[in-house]
Amino acid sequence: MSDNLPRAEELAPIHLDMPASGWMDTPATLEKGMYCHGVQGKNIKALGMPNPRDWLVEDDDWQLPDDWHHIVMEGLRERLHRFRSLQIFMDICVRCGACADKCHFFIGSGDPKNMPVLRAELLRSVYRHDFTMAGRIMGRMVGARKLTKAVIREWWVYFFQCSECRRCSLFCPYGIDTAEITILGRELLNLLGLNIDWIGAAVAKCHQVGNHIGMEPQTFKESIEFLCDDIEENTGVKIEPSINRKGAEILFVTSSGDFYAEPGIFTCMGYLMLFHQLGLDYTWSTYAAEGGNFGFFTSHEVAKLLNAKMYAEAERLGVKFILGGECGHMWRVIHQYMGTMNGPAGFLETPVSPVTGTRFDHAGSTKAVHICEFTSDLVHQNKIKLDPSRNDHLNVTFHDSCNVARGMGLLDEPRYLIKKACNHFYEMPEETIRERTFCCGSGAGLHAGEDMELRMRGGFPRANAVRTVRDRYDVNTLACICAIDRVAFPALMDYWAPEVGVVGIHELLGNALVMDGETERTLDLRGEELPGKSSPADATEETEGA
Amino acid sequence: MGILTALLLVMGLVLVAWIGVQGFGLSYLFGVLIPYTAMIIFFLGVLARLLKWARIPNPFVIPTTGGQQKSLSWIKPSGLDNPFTRGQALGRLFSEIFLFRSLFRNLSPRVALACKNGEQPTLTFASAKWLWLFAILFHYAMFVTVFRHLRFFTNPVPWPVKTAEALDGWLEVGIPEILVSGLVLLLAVTLLLSRRLLMPRLRYISLLNDYFPLFLLMGIAGTGALMRYIVGINAVGAKQLAMGLISFKPVIPEGIGPLFFIHLFLVCTLLAYFPFSKLMHAGGIFFSPTRTMPNNSRAVLHENPWNYPVKFHTYQAYETEFHDKMVEAGIPLDEATPPLNGKD
Numbered sequence: 025m026s027d028n029l030p031r032a033e034e035l036a037p038i039h040l041d042m043p044a045s046g047w048m049d050t051p052a053t054l055e056k057g058m059y060c061h062g063v064q065g066k067n068i069k070a071l072g073m074p075n076p077r078d079w080l081v082e083d084d085d086w087q088l089p090d091d092w093h094h095i096v097m098e099g100l101r102e103r104l105h106r107f108r109s110l111q112i113f114m115d116i117c118v119r120c121g122a123c124a125d126k127c128h129f130f131i132g133s134g135d136p137k138n139m140p141v142l143r144a145e146l147l148r149s150v151y152r153h154d155f156t157m158a159g160r161i162m163g164r165m166v167g168a169r170k171l172t173k174a175v176i177r178e179w180w181v182y183f184f185q186c187s188e189c190r191r192c193s194l195f196c197p198y199g200i201d202t203a204e205i206t207i208l209g210r211e212l213l214n215l216l217g218l219n220i221d222w223i224g225a226a227v228a229k230c231h232q233v234g235n236h237i238g239m240e241p242q243t244f245k246e247s248i249e250f251l252c253d254d255i256e257e258n259t260g261v262k263i264e265p266s267i268n269r270k271g272a273e274i275l276f277v278t279s280s281g282d283f284y285a286e287p288g289i290f291t292c293m294g295y296l297m298l299f300h301q302l303g304l305d306y307t308w309s310t311y312a313a314e315g316g317n318f319g320f321f322t323s324h325e326v327a328k329l330l331n332a333k334m335y336a337e338a339e340r341l342g343v344k345f346i347l348g349g350e351c352g353h354m355w356r357v358i359h360q361y362m363g364t365m366n367g368p369a370g371f372l373e374t375p376v377s378p379v380t381g382t383r384f385d386h387a388g389s390t391k392a393v394h395i396c397e398f399t400s401d402l403v404h405q406n407k408i409k410l411d412p413s414r415n416d417h418l419n420v421t422f423h424d425s426c427n428v429a430r431g432m433g434l435l436d437e438p439r440y441l442i443k444k445a446c447n448h449f450y451e452m453p454e455e456t457i458r459e460r461t462f463c464c465g466s467g468a469g470l471h472a473g474e475d476m477e478l479r480m481r482g483g484f485p486r487a488n489a490v491r492t493v494r495d496r497y498d499v500n501t502l503a504c505i506c507a508i509d510r511v512a513f514p515a516l517m518d519y520w521a522p523e524v525g526v527v528g529i530h531e532l533l534g535n536a537l538v539m540d541g542e543t544e545r546t547l548d549l550r551g552e553e554l555p556g557k558s559s560p561a562d563a564t565e566e567t568e569g570a
Numbered sequence: 571m572g573i574l575t576a577l578l579l580v581m582g583l584v585l586v587a588w589i590g591v592q593g594f595g596l597s598y599l600f601g602v603l604i605p606y607t608a609m610i611i612f613f614l615g616v617l618a619r620l621l622k623w624a625r626i627p628n629p630f631v632i633p634t635t636g637g638q639q640k641s642l643s644w645i646k647p648s649g650l651d652n653p654f655t656r657g658q659a660l661g662r663l664f665s666e667i668f669l670f671r672s673l674f675r676n677l678s679p680r681v682a683l684a685c686k687n688g689e690q691p692t693l694t695f696a697s698a699k700w701l702w703l704f705a706i707l708f709h710y711a712m713f714v715t716v717f718r719h720l721r722f723f724t725n726p727v728p729w730p731v732k733t734a735e736a737l738d739g740w741l742e743v744g745i746p747e748i749l750v751s752g753l754v755l756l757l758a759v760t761l762l763l764s765r766r767l768l769m770p771r772l773r774y775i776s777l778l779n780d781y782f783p784l785f786l787l788m789g790i791a792g793t794g795a796l797m798r799y800i801v802g803i804n805a806v807g808a809k810q811l812a813m814g815l816i817s818f819k820p821v822i823p824e825g826i827g828p829l830f831f832i833h834l835f836l837v838c839t840l841l842a843y844f845p846f847s848k849l850m851h852a853g854g855i856f857f858s859p860t861r862t863m864p865n866n867s868r869a870v871l872h873e874n875p876w877n878y879p880v881k882f883h884t885y886q887a888y889e890t891e892f893h894d895k896m897v898e899a900g901i902p903l904d905e906a907t908p909p910l911n912g913k914d
Contacts, residue, residue: 433639
């Protein structure tokens, strides 16, 4: 964590009162811990994006191109013609205030410009000034203002204090979606070379090397093999993963968080064990290794560019369909964008589970199935054997990831799996789960190190709900199906709700999965002792008792 | 600031109509020319706006999903909050339009600050349906009020209008009988305005554009109530004027009184203001992609009319770069295939 992060007690007094000065008269300030580093020139250049140069956020001069005003205005005009969402959302907001207190960043920071309505007004005010008659004539009186460099700065601050979680959109009577505003606002900023480096660097690496962390093919293979070694040590089962194998039936794609760092790798072990147990004919790809798509946090074009690899690789390898791992925004992109951006995928087939024969008709066009859908079907048809008592040391709660909750609706599958793999499951307060879930505070590319205070503030509502079930039911495990969650939550839990660990669902499943030829499990996937599992006799008793 | 300007503006409008009709005898201007102009602006303005929206494509399928998706056969999908078919999406849209479903979800977070040092605040949520209630009251009252005004524009008055008015007078008190809708309208507008004034967050975000229509509606409902219950006007004359307008044979009957012209002028202002204002949310909701589109993007291909090809990093370029490392690691290669170009 960054050095200057205040302690939880210091952040805790949250005031949602409004300041005395109007928002147009309150310039955006840069507060350490609340923003990310600016994108480096080399990472802008890597994708041939505009205005490559090295710059510092703290500098007064952001080295914008001379015609920056024209670039942004033309960019806005173009997007108003291309996105009905943008035009409608600029035109119909009535400022009823329903969204105001739905944003986790507002609840955690009290900054009025984090109210979704004001975040949109930052852009809408400029739209009014240049694209509406009233705004042109009456100006400020009707909430219109000129685009200045200070406004650009303000956009940059607040469009990178939004995690595109869409919670506000759920409560808006017209469905105005701040994610659209932020996505397109960031697109405009990117026309001037104003990304953050946490996103820009990941995008550049993903473009060239195939994943956000720049893991080269041989290292990718080593990582997977390393996980297989751990599995063998733990279960006695030897797994031979296949990589870049032509003719496999399924291409499996997940987010780099799953094969790169704890605790994601334990989820990855769960996938590997499951696929091995099923004898699935699948392959990994080093070229399209990354399911996550930080391009989506940059612009629609970059999102498409990175996503294109998935279909290209599926076609090259000659697979029948794509199976996708546990990741949030990866699934928003696959579910709502991939077919449109890079389809139709005529070379693939409607996904059919080779184990159960279930046809996934709801994925019949995009031809990509979520692993929780795939596994739920297996469990429902009793194709795998689970011993939930192996997770008895875990009191589990579940965090719905924003993107799959509000951009897809994958709500019951993960719960079904948790209940089958664990004996102790507790829901968080109902206002904070399912479609009303709160973001981890680090989504949309904001899980850098330098903006830790922002992340802790933004994650407060979610962490507070976890804390509630921790105190009420002794919950010690937060399950999630998003790689950014798994990266972001450990720090957030340490901060607001200590002693709660973070797992993916397929880690829980891997723990519980009874594999052919396995030795008696005494350790969980993390190599920690399973309580009461020291001898086979104990294990039987536990199972019967459960 | 915005609120004062809005109030002054509406008071100014009242004065303009009053002085115009009383002082300068411009009843033809206020009774015929302005109403026609306002109606033309309203219809053309709304039409232009709707056409403008309709012409802009929805490049992607972006419904905000509010419930379980349709996936496996044994998992119950939520057809209303996560529509899969067009019919279901229509159902969702109608639940928004007639029931204000999203507003009904409203929750208000309460941060209870820690009492003791070192303790965390707790976040709880209270259901907050006031806005939903005020909004429902306002819109339905508005609808009934407008609907029963049709009796001024029809001869004979069709039975639904008569029935509406009869039902509207269910209280059966007062002479003339009190019509509930008008009073509820006035009350709801007052409540919506009070909300804007009393809630600091709402006051902070409110603009002239938010106060002006509220004062305008107050003026309209207020002058309407004054005419019906207190001052009294020549209702037969008012109907003659309205019928004249609608049949394009405008007449200005004698003795209608300035209050009616003020009422009419405010209505005209509202009509002319409507297409250029946030009031267009009434049409906009039908175009809002997060509420109108079904969530079937994996099942049905959606085309983006402006989709264009992008140059992505091809596998061949990747293999060329990492060739030796891949050989060494024993990862299968693909030299034989011809290069793929960046496909769209």
